Amino acid sequence: MTVSQAVIIGASHAGAQLAASLRQEKWDGDIVLIGNESAVPYHRPPLSKAYLAGRSTLEELEIRNLEFYAKQNIQLLDATVEAIDRSSGLLTLSNGETVAYDELALCLGSRARRLPTPGADLAGVFYLRTAADVELIREAATTASNAVIVGGGYIGLETASSLRALGLHVTVLEATERVLERVTAPEVSAFFHRIHQEAGVSIRTGALVEAITGENRVEEVVLAHGESIPADIVIVGIGVEPNTELAAAAGLVVDNGVVIDSHARTSDPHIVAAGDCTSHDYARYGRRIRLESVPSAGEQAKVAAATISGKSKEIAALPWFWSDQYDLKLQIAGLNTGYDEVILSGDPSRDRDFSCFYLRQGQLIAADCVNRPRDFMFSKKVITQRTPVERSDLIRVPAN
């Protein structure tokens, strides 16, 4: 009798969780976890924070240690998959070798969106997605004094905070009228703008990058209105794109991500997918969404592992996110799309802790909680259970 083999392509949050969950679901076949970073799967969120600031080693960021994979009989394979042949159940690797699968999981992740600006390929221009990216930035930062960050989203702001901690002069360039424009209310944007300014970061909004210039390496970032900002290093954080090419080439349905059902199955019954590379029809939101969220990647991976093991779980958890900047912990419950009212608890124009609650037709749908874990846990519960809330439930003095 032959042993079934489950192969997971992609060894980051989703892939690592999927491998572990397969064993928890009593999958007794082989498990191969294919990654191309030649590292034990590690936590990505600390890259722009503790790892960039030099406060942690890569080993400390490991999701689970190397022994875990050995003890659980999970084979870690350092390779790049070039093609999936669904009819024969074979993967072709970039070194020409093949790997056979009975069940396949795609945890392909996402990649940093490239800046389409002249000069963006100069030495000293970085993206921040992998540990290797951060090691290069950290190395360059040791001799740099001016850092320019393109993009005022979470990655850009977290990076700004870490580079300030390293003592650099930091300028953040945001193309829209406010930082975090895509994800938060104006009050929350204004809060983070203030915090970063108080920390000595220069934030330029409405700042369109025209070109990056320099002799052999970056020297200046030129804005559309003609101003030049001196830069020894430039870090681009303008969003990510899902890695869907492998799935599309194999003929799987792709629509802003590999399309999965509520059991994490793709359009092929022997292929599941999880994480940043997927898009999924969320009953809660009544539309197809691609989430860039570690907790969602973890949940989808657990569901996918159950599906492979012949069990039935459903993707149902409320999406949530977190971000650390300076001494601030931001926890976000739910998606605020379509909100028609904002209720603030605390004063974001003055305090370092507050919550911004998003409501639609009087119902709580999302919350941004800064240094207010209790509000976050409360919101997660209320939003998940769709409990009616009063204004007085939301505005209260925090426990400490």
Added chain:
Amino acid sequence: MAVVTFVSYDGEKFEATLKEGQSLMQVAVNDAIPGIDGDCGGEAACGTCHVVVDPQWSETVGLSSPEEEEMLSMNPERQPTSRLSCQMAVSAAWDGLTVELPEFQM
């Protein structure tokens, strides 16, 4: 070597060997203890590594910090000796420690 016992909600016992320099959450996930998720990697951001410390041990391992308290306050399974195991830096002196796991991590 110091060994800690995790007791699942339905009473099953799992032993794990402590490793200095790790948090109790890391010990649990590295040893495949079911019922400890540690989704946020140890930032006290998710609350999915909740354990209830055997009260006899609470003096040795300590009670929850204000930050853990905030995360745990909404939890219906919260006990006086509840902790987020990611905030518990393990010590060799914890040999024989028992912690109970809640029915749900939330």
